Amino acid sequence: MDARDLSQELGIQEKEVYTHLHHVARSMKAKKKKLIILPGQCLQCGYIFEDRKRLTRPGRCPQCKRSHLQSPRYQIR
Ligand SMILES: [Zn+2]
Structure with missing residues (x-):
């Protein structure tokens, strides 16, 4: 799911997903x-935002x- 799906799943705003993602990750850990x-x-050149520290959606390709x-995209396992 992407941030929008996650926001619907959690019942919060899409921009809040980015704010809360650290907390979401932490609470996931507690639930194993x-x-x-x-x-x-x-999608233009295939550049992957792997080493991106921030969790917000990148504006454009460097x-x-x-x-x-x-x-x-986010997966919960
Ligand atoms: Zn690019």
């Missing part, structure tokens, strides 16, 4: 579940400067 973050990717990006 894991929040897996699949990095966003540039490589090709386009903004045709796939949102980071």
